Each structure stands twice: as C-alpha cells, then as structure tokens.
Amino acid sequence: MRCFTFLAVLLCMSSGTAAAGDIVASAAVASDVTPSAPVGGPVQFTWPIDQAADDLDERPAVHVAQSTGYAQTVTAAELRRGVALPIAQAGAFVKLSADGGVAVHAVHDAGRVVALRRVGAASDGAFILDPAAGVGAFVVKGEASGPVRVDVLERGSEVVLLASADSDVVLRGDDVVVRARLLSGGQAVTGRVVARLLAPDGRVVTRTLTRGDDGGYHGRLPALGAIGPTGRPWTVEFVADAKVSGRAVRRTTTTAVAVSVPTARLLGTGLARLSGEGLQAEFRLEVASAGRYAATALLYGRNREGQLQPIAVGQTADQLAPGGRTLALRFDAATISASGLRGPFELRDVRVVDQGRMFVVHRQARGLAATR
Amino acid sequence: MVPRATYIGLGLALLLAPASAQAGVTGVAFVHGTGKQTNALADYWTAAMVNSVRLGLPVTSNYVVINCDFEKYMWNPAAAGCLAGQLTTFIKSRGITDMLVITHSNGGNVLRWMLSNPTYDSRYPGVIKAIRWVDALAPSSLGTPLANAVISGTVFEQSLGWLVGYKSEAVTMQQTDHMAFYNANWLFGTAGRPALARELWAVVGSDVDSSPFDNDSWCGGYSLNVGLETTQWWLEDCSDGFLNCSSQAGAGYEWFQDIDYTGEQEPLSHAQSRRDCFGLDLFLRGDLKP
Numbered sequence: 001m002r003c004f005t006f007l008a009v010l011l012c013m014s015s016g017t018a019a020a021g022d023i024v025a026s027a028a029v030a031s032d033v034t035p036s037a038p039v040g041g042p043v044q045f046t047w048p049i050d051q052a053a054d055d056l057d058e059r060p061a062v063h064v065a066q067s068t069g070y071a072q073t074v075t076a077a078e079l080r081r082g083v084a085l086p087i088a089q090a091g092a093f094v095k096l097s098a099d100g101g102v103a104v105h106a107v108h109d110a111g112r113v114v115a116l117r118r119v120g121a122a123s124d125g126a127f128i129l130d131p132a133a134g135v136g137a138f139v140v141k142g143e144a145s146g147p148v149r150v151d152v153l154e155r156g157s158e159v160v161l162l163a164s165a166d167s168d169v170v171l172r173g174d175d176v177v178v179r180a181r182l183l184s185g186g187q188a189v190t191g192r193v194v195a196r197l198l199a200p201d202g203r204v205v206t207r208t209l210t211r212g213d214d215g216g217y218h219g220r221l222p223a224l225g226a227i228g229p230t231g232r233p234w235t236v237e238f239v240a241d242a243k244v245s246g247r248a249v250r251r252t253t254t255t256a257v258a259v260s261v262p263t264a265r266l267l268g269t270g271l272a273r274l275s276g277e278g279l280q281a282e283f284r285l286e287v288a289s290a291g292r293y294a295a296t297a298l299l300y301g302r303n304r305e306g307q308l309q310p311i312a313v314g315q316t317a318d319q320l321a322p323g324g325r326t327l328a329l330r331f332d333a334a335t336i337s338a339s340g341l342r343g344p345f346e347l348r349d350v351r352v353v354d355q356g357r358m359f360v361v362h363r364q365a366r367g368l369a370a371t372r
Numbered sequence: 373m374v375p376r377a378t379y380i381g382l383g384l385a386l387l388l389a390p391a392s393a394q395a396g397v398t399g400v401a402f403v404h405g406t407g408k409q410t411n412a413l414a415d416y417w418t419a420a421m422v423n424s425v426r427l428g429l430p431v432t433s434n435y436v437v438i439n440c441d442f443e444k445y446m447w448n449p450a451a452a453g454c455l456a457g458q459l460t461t462f463i464k465s466r467g468i469t470d471m472l473v474i475t476h477s478n479g480g481n482v483l484r485w486m487l488s489n490p491t492y493d494s495r496y497p498g499v500i501k502a503i504r505w506v507d508a509l510a511p512s513s514l515g516t517p518l519a520n521a522v523i524s525g526t527v528f529e530q531s532l533g534w535l536v537g538y539k540s541e542a543v544t545m546q547q548t549d550h551m552a553f554y555n556a557n558w559l560f561g562t563a564g565r566p567a568l569a570r571e572l573w574a575v576v577g578s579d580v581d582s583s584p585f586d587n588d589s590w591c592g593g594y595s596l597n598v599g600l601e602t603t604q605w606w607l608e609d610c611s612d613g614f615l616n617c618s619s620q621a622g623a624g625y626e627w628f629q630d631i632d633y634t635g636e637q638e639p640l641s642h643a644q645s646r647r648d649c650f651g652l653d654l655f656l657r658g659d660l661k662p
Contacts, residue, residue: 037449040494047569057564060556065549073525093605097527119605120598124529126605149525153605168553231445232544233553254520256549258557294491298566313566317491349566351557355492358447360557 021059023169023363025262028288030322033261035356036230038292042318044328048335049298053309056298058349058365063168065238067161067253069153076144082108085138086248089154091131095124097151098144108139136247152250158185161251163195163238169258169360172227175220176257180209182240184249188215191242191249197221197257198235200228223259231358233258260359263289264320266352269297269368271345277333279371281347285327287320292355295327297368298348301341308346311339317355345371396469398504398662399434400426401459405477405512405646406542407534408441416476417646424653425474428660436462442478443540446485447492447558451542455482456495463502471502472660476646477535477614478542480511480572481551481559484623487568488560505571506624507659509652510645513562513574513623515551516615517606519543528603534596535614535642548619561623572624575652577612578631579639580604588636592644614642628655 018024074083076098085094085107096102102125107114115130129138140150159182166177176197182189193209203225209217221236228234233256240251270282283295294317300308316329336345352362402422404412413422417437426435440454462468475483483506490496522528522536522543536543544550561568581589582598603613610617617629630640634650645652 036447038492043491043494043497045490045497045500045569049567051567055564056566061564063549063552063556071521071524071526095526095605097525099527120529147525149527151521151526155605168556231447233550235549254524254547254549256547256553258553294489310566313560313569315489315491353558355489358558363557 018364019366021167022365023167023171023360025171025265025361027262028265028286029262030288031261031263031357031359033227033230033357035291035354038317038355042316044314044316044330046312046314046329046331046335048312048338049310051310053300053307056310056349060168062164062166063255064162064164065253065255067251068155068157068159069151070250070252071149071151072252074148074150076146076148079140079142079144079148082139082141083150085140085150085152086250087129087135087138087152087154088159088244088247088249089157090134092129093119093126093153093155094129094140095126095151096140096142096144097125097149098146100145101125102142102144102148104140104142106141109133109136114138159183159189159244159249159251161238161240161253163253163255165236165255165257168233168256169260169363170223172223172259172261175222176236177220178209178218178236178238180217180238180240181215182242182251184244189242189244191240193217193238193240195219195221196237197223198237199223199225200232200234201226227259227261258360260361261357262361263287263291263354263357263359264293264352264361266350266362266364269347269350271347271371273371274330277336279331279336279345281314281329281331283316283327283329283350283352285320285325285352287322287325289354290319290321291357292317292319293327293352294355295329295350295352297329297350299331300346300348301336301339301343303341309341311336311341343371396662397434397467398429398470398472398660399436399462399466399468400429400660401435401462401471401473402437403455403473403475403479403483404438404442405479406442406540406546408443409439412439413437418648421646421648421653424648425656425660428657430662434466434468442482443542445541445545446482447489448541452482452485453493456486456493456499459499460495463499468502470504470662472504473506474509474656475506475511476509477642478512478546480506480508480513480623481545484513484559484561484568484572487570487572488558490569500569503570505573507627507656508572508574508624510577510612510615510620510640510642511572511574511623512546512615512619513551514555514616514619515546515548516619517548518603518614519546520548521606523547532603555623559623568624573627574621574624575627575645576617576620576629577615577640577642577645578610578617578629580613580641581639588638588650591649592641592647596641596643612640612642612645
C-alpha cells in the first residue's frame with residue numbers, strides 16, 4: 001500500500017492482495033453481450049449501518065442445496081410400461097406432471113398393488129403412497145400424451161443429499177468446482193453422484209464426481225457455452241444413486257452459478273480524507289467494454305478498543321468507456337461522526353459489477369484501501 | 373434496528389410507529405407480487421383492503437397502487453424501472469416526504485433490488501430517500517422450492533396460475549438456488565449481508581386452512597387456499613402454501629408471524645396475506661401513523 005499527501009489530504013492507494021474466495025480477474029476482457037439499460041448518469045449513494053462486524057460475512061456464504069427427494073422426466077411410453085420409483089421413506093408424496101394431464105393407473109411393489117391417497121384433484125396426478133407399503137422399489141404406470149415429470153418427495157427421510165459449488169461466481173474459462181455429500185442418518189453413504197452444468201444455450205457438461213477420503217464427492221465442470229440471458233445464473237444438477245440397507249435410494253437437487261466476463265478489472269482503490277473529515281474512495285478500473293459500472297464497498301472504522309467495525313455502505317456508478325477509468329465515492333462527515341468510529345479507516349467487501357450485463361467482475365473481502 | 377411494538381386491544385390491532393418516523397407528508401404505496409398487473413387494485417389487492425389500510429393516512433388520498441410487469445426479472449425496466457417511475461410520479465405529484473411501502477410476495481424482491489442497487493437507476497435515490505420503511509407481506513426473499521419445480525417441468529393446478537402459472541423470468545428468479553445467488557451478489561438484507569438502505573419488516577404467513585366448512589378458509593378465495601394446501605408438500609412445516617416461513621423472514625426484520633396477532637390466531641395463506649383477512653389491514657393501517 002502506498003500513502004502520500006496530496007492537496008493537504010492523506011491518500012492511500014492499494015491494489016490489494018486477493019485471497020482464496022475472492023474474485024479477481026487477471027485482465028479485462030471485452031464482451032459481445034449487449035448491455036441492458038440502467039438509467040441515468042453518475043450516481044452515488046451511501047447509507048449508515050449499525051451492524052457489528054460479527055454480523056457480516058467476510059465473503060458470501062456457500063449455498064448448500066439440500067434434498068430429501070428426487071425428480072426425473074420420462075416419456076409417455078416409459079410411463080405406460082412402468083417407471084421405477086425407489087422409495088426410502090414410507091408414505092412418500094408422488095406427483096406426475098404433463099401438459100394435458102396425466103392418469104395414474106397403479107403403483108406396484110413386488111407385484112402387489114399399492115393403495116394411493118390422492119392429493120388435490122384427480123387430474124393433478126398427485127398422491128401419497130400407502131405408508132403400510134413401507135420402503136423399497138415401486139413401479140408407477142399411467143397414461144400421458146407427452147413427457148412426464150415425476151416428483152418424489154420424502155419429507156422426514158434420513159437420506160439427504162447436500163450439494164454446493166465452491167463459488168457462486170466464476171469467470172468465463174474457469175471451472176465450476178462442485179461438492180456433494182450423500183448422508184443416511186448423518187453418516188456418509190457410498191454411491192454414484194453425477195453433476196451436470198447446464199448453460200443457458202443448452203450446452204451440458206456432465207461429470208461423475210470423485211469420492212474423497214471424507215466420504216464426500218467433488219468434481220470440476222468447465223463453464224462452456226454462451227453466457228445467456230442477462231443476469232440469469234447457470235444451473236448445476238446433481239443426481240445421487242446409492243443403496244442404503246440393500247435398498248436403492250435416489251436424490252436430486254440443483255444449485256446456481258453465475259458465469260461472468262470480466263469486462264473491467266479493478267486496478268486499485270484509494271481512500272482519502274477530505275476537508276471536513278469526510279472520506280473519498282476511488283476505484284481505478286481498466287475497462288474493456290463500454291458500459292455502466294458500479295463499485296460497492298463497506299467503510300470500516302475503529303472503536304475505542306481499536307477493533308474495526310462497519311460504518312456505512314457506499315455505492316457509485318457511471319457509464320464508462322474502454323480504457324483507464326476511475327469511479328469516486330464520497331462518505332460524508334456526518335455519517336462517520338455519528339458512528340463514533342475513527343481512523344484508520346478501511347474499505348472491505350469491495351465489489352465491482354457491470355450493471356448493464358449483470359456481470360460480477362470483482363469481489364474482494366480485504367486488502368484494500370485504508371487511511372492512516 | 374428500530375424496535376417495533378404491537379398491541380391488541382378490544383378487537384382492534386394497533387401498532388405503535390417507531391419514534392424515528394419522519395415528519396412530513398405521509399403516503400402509502402401498494403406493490404403487488406408476481407404477475408403483470410393493469411388493475412392491481414381490483415385484481416390483486418381488492419378495494420376493501422386498500423381502502424381500509426389508507427384510513428390510517430392523515431390525507432387518505434395519498435396512496436398509489438402500483439401496476440407493473442413483475443413477470444420480468446426484478447431489475448428489468450418493466451419491473452423495477454416501472455416501479456421507480458410510478459413511485460417517482462406519486463412522490464412528486466403529492467409532495468410525499470414520508471412514504472410507507474407495502475409489498476406482497478415477489479414485490480418485496482423488486483423493492484429490495486432498488487434498496488440494494490441505488491445507483492442502477494438515477495431515479496432510485498429519490499425514491500429511497502422518501503421511504504420511511506417497507507412492510508413486506510410474505511416476501512419471497514429466499515425463493516421457493518415451488519419455483520424450482522415449475523422451472524423443471526412440474527405442473528401445478530390452475531388455481532396456482534397467479535403464482536407459478538408458467539416459466540416466467542420472475543418464477544425463474546424465485547428458484548431457491550437463484551435467490552441464494554442474487555442475495556449473495558446483488559441484494560442486501562439477508563443474514564450475513566449489510567442492511568438495506570431502508571428497513572424492511574416482514575409479515576410471515578405460517579399455514580393454510582382450506583376446509584369448506586370453515587368460514588376463514590374462504591377469505592382470500594377458497595379455491596386459492598385449496599391449491600396452496602397441495603403445494604405445502606414441497607414446503608417446510610411452517611409455510612403459507614407458497615413460501616417457507618424461513619424465506620418470508622429471510623431478509624430485513626421479522627415484524628410478526630401471522631398467528632401471533634391475527635384474529636383468533638388464524639394463519640395467513642399466501643393468498644390471504646394481500647387481503648383484509650383476520651385484521652391484517654388494521655395492522656397496516658396502524659403502521660401509517662406518522
């Protein structure tokens with residue numbers, strides 16, 4: 001970090017040091033995605049927050065999808081012949097969906113007809129399996145005129161699939177790293193877990209995940225395909241099959257990952273004291289594609305014990321042309337004074353986004369500008 | 373966080389406004405949920421609800437019922453852009469300086485987009501500065517598993533068409549995994565994230581009653597409540613038939629859960645939390661006091 005006095009204010013500049021979990025591009029890259037239309041010219045906005053530092057996550061918490069059920073899509077012919085339903089929880093809820101409706105003829109278990117309790121209208125194709133039929137391999141037969149979605153929900157089941165991606169944002173060209181755990185009564189279950197990354201353009205990358213020493217599964221999925229509709233993350237589907245106590249179980253779930261093009265790169269941040277005791281943050285950017293960019297940061301100050309506590313959120317945005325550009329953000333003296341906190345101040349949780357293309361191009365928890 | 377106190381007395385629900393309420397010209401805006409509305413007063417809220425709530429205003433004509441296209445993503449010009457335009461017009465035409473915004477369902481997300489991205493649109497700061505706080509009725513802050521199911525091909529009965537009728541952008545957005553991404557990257561106010569630029573207070577619906585022999589099941593539309601009872605299979609034990617309670621309380625602060633204060637401790641289904649059911653309108657009316 002470099003600090004110097006300029007026009008009677010103390011200015012510190014930092015390019016920061018990225019840490020694991022940060023999103024930092026090595027270069028700005030032009031994008032052919034047409035930006036949508038955020039409105040207006042330069043805008044700055046700040047607001048005080050009274051949260052303690054402990055209330056805020058340093059980095060976004062990983063979203064862990066949890067499932068005690070599964071879903072699959074079958075053809076009308078497959079449904080006519082019979083679709084296998086592995087059931088791990090007695091009294092499971094089953095719903096069959098198809099355009100034009102679906103008629104369920106029967107559900108069998110080892111050749112015996114299983115009693116069903118319909119839920120809602122008969123045309124809904126929703127029913128609960130007779131709890132007395134227990135668990136095992138069931139078969140459902142019915143009639144439909146097109147593809148049929150089969151949902152099996154086993155509320156309260158001890159067989160749970162947990163799935164996540166290490167980061168909810170990856171830069172194009174990077175891999176999506178995924179993890180899954182299949183548990184029964186809290187214990188890891190050995191089976192087969194497949195992950196599929198679905199790009200908005202329909203491209204699919206499928207990987208069978210590798211089992212680790214801790215019983216969990218992991219794998220890498222390259223983010224291929226076109227970026228897709230503005231702001232819509234990609235989907236990762238997980239399908240887990242295993243045997244628990246000799247019986248087949250299945251679980252499915254999804255999580256979401258955004259694939260960004262780093263249309264701008266954060267070169268460094270600055271934080272300067274202004275006369276009147278306000279602070280001005282500056283974000284130096286290398287812009288590759290013209291667009292409207294926003295920088296957001298949390299301003300921290302120190303309490304009497306010298307601990308850093310958040311003071312305010314600040315956000316600044318403007319239309320920027322390609323090249324070296326700067327976004328400025330002023331935190332007013334009244335907000336800082338009202339917080340009761342004092343310097344050295346720091347900027348944390350700095351984020352830069354391409355607003356028109358909805359790309360997250362930079363996300364960094366620490367190591368950014370500070371004043372003395 | 374500003375504490376809020378709620379009192380029940382003689383069958384009337386009275387809410388005391390925080391001392392920080394701004395002085396000035398008070399107004400209220402009603403922001404609908406998923407759907408493209410052209411007459412949300414009649415088709416979404418009902419006049420009985422709106423007219424009851426606005427009785428709490430010093431000038432009862434200082435209200436606006438928003439009509440926008442919330443089938444779109446929250447940031448879309450037809451969604452948040454439309455909302456910003458109609459609120460700006462309301463604020464300027466009425467000289468509003470103290471605006472309370474009442475949202476329902478996905479309307480809470482659209483407003484939260486504005487509160488989290490004040491620089492996205494140069495009209496947003498003016499709107500935000502006029503807002504006292506937001507009363508978010510059953511907001512879909514963490515999304516709903518029903519949206520995941522619909523996008524994957526599950527078809528729900530017709531009575532749920534107003535919520536999950538087809539694979540719109542709004543339904544896509546309200547998938548639980550998509551909302552987790554938006555909450556972590558584009559929205560404030562959820563656990564571990566910075567607070568919103570204005571406080572958002574959630575009213576949480578906790579169950580659905582749909583017995584034809586129970587008069588309470590008819591408030592908000594009996595057939596809608598029957599449909600919401602079916603969808604509870606996708607949801608946790610505490611839900612309003614469309615959203616888990618955890619989703620409704622997932623951003624901002626929880627103001628109250630329905631049965632804590634509604635008449636005869638009746639739960640508010642997702643269809644009922646936008647209507648004058650079980651005294652909800654009286655709570656909102658009391659909240660308008662400057």
